Amino acid sequence: MRVTAIALAAGTLFCAVVQADLAVFGYLPTWNRDAAAKVDYSKYTHVALAFGVPKADGSLKFDGTSYLSSVVSQLHSTKTKALVSVGGWTDSNHFSTILKSPSARSTFLNALVNLVKDHGIDGIDIDWEYPGHEGNPGNAIDPQNDTKNLLALVKDLRAQFDSRFGKGSKLITLAGSTAPFWGPKGPLSDVKDFAGPVDFFNLMNYEINGSWQPTTGPNAPLYFETNKGSQASFDSSVRAWTKAGIPSKKLLGGLAFYGHGYKASVDMTSNPKNQYVAHTGDAVGDWTYVSLRRNGILSGPTTAAGDWVRYYDSTTRTPWVFNKKTKVYVTYDDTQSLKEKRDYSANNNLGGVMVWSIDQDYD
Incomplete structure (x- = not known):
């Protein structure tokens, strides 16, 4: 894979020129589909509409059913693969119990196959957050069996896809x-x-x-800073999955088109080399890239506006902005940090990149 496989364009976070062997996979939330009306989908190899909601009995609720076929046709017109993603942070609560119940599991498997058949979509993305440990509070979990049951499901789903639609013709992504x-x-x-x-x-x-931790820190570091913040990163994730046996070509590195804002307890401009300081616990919301541009925080792809100052962390390879008057800190990604992740993905032979989410970009 060559570094030139993906190109970033000024004025947007991610404008891709894709080679045949490189995936650029974008999630499109059904609740904000209109915000992505101007997206050039030819820049994406795959788009997953999110989310289908698994119910306790294994049936599947999908709010986009009424327009799914037309969206699929639109994506296919740009040679983009169309998928539906099921689950997500809010709606992963029933996965564990569904896969332990023979009747619910059968209903769920059939619902996935029928969704593909009825609407001509190219595959299913399963976004279970998370097998074996709790994501959203209250999710059912079974650490002993969740991952084993997920494996059995995707094997059966693959067998169903191959027998009904032709070997390898439909996609399964996790x-x-x-x-x-x-x-x-x-x-x-x-x-x-x-x-x-x-x-x-x-x-x-x-x-x-994020604000759930005692200090400020980057939402999506390429590398973590030792002994500061969470000791996880884009790089450590890739290394962990490949070490666990997944070929790098099957990995898509996640790119965030959003970040988090919260109030720092000190003036962070006094030591801009340190992105980790105590905060007050007052979160000031999630900030999409488009909202940063439209609300006077950023005046350009890498330029802060007004009372805001932008810094770039040379260790984590992430930007952040700070307002000295309000002491609000915002961690996010921009064209500079995404280019570094793009290059990392190319140089480490990943299958491509994944975007959450398409509607959060700025044009």
Whole structure:
């Protein structure tokens, strides 16, 4: 894979020119589909509409059913693969119990196959957050069996896809965190059996630091800073998944088109080389890149506006902005940091990149 496989254009976060062997996979939330009306989908090789919601009995609710076929036709007109993603942070609560119930599991498997058949989509993305450990509070989990049950499901889904639609003609992708799927003792050291039935693993290399921790820190570091903030990163995620047996070509490194803002307890401009300071606990919301541009925080791709000052962390390879008057700190990604992740993906032979989410870009 050559570094020139993806190009970034001024004025937008991510404007891709894609070679045949490089995936650029974007998530498109159904609740904000209109915000992406001007997106040039030819820049994406794959787009997943998010999310289908698994119900307790294994049935599937998808709010985009009424327009799904037309969206699929639109994506196919630009030679973009169309998928539906099921689950997500809010709606992963039933995965564990569904896969332990023979009747619910059968209903769920059939629902996935029928969704593909009825709307001509190219595959299914399963975004279970997370097998073996709790994501959103209240999710059902079974550390002993969740990952084993997920593997059995994707094997059966692959068999159904291949028998009904032709071998390899439909896609199965899985979302993954910065560590491989969990077992009873934490992240598993061997998940290689997933590599057969699964086409891509979308690594969510973001939500790594945030207001839930005692200090400020980057949402999506390319590298972590030793002994500061969470000791996870884009790089450590790739290394963990490949060490656990997933070929690098099946990994898509996650790119965040958003960040987090919260109030620092000190003036961070006094020591801009340190991105980690105590904060007050007052979160000031998630900031999409488009909102940073439209609300007077950024005046250009890498330029802060007004009372805001932009810095670039040379260790984590991430930008951040700070307002000295309000002491608000915002961690996010821009064209500079995404270019570094793009180059990393190319130089480490990844299958490509994944974007959360398409609607958060600025044009």
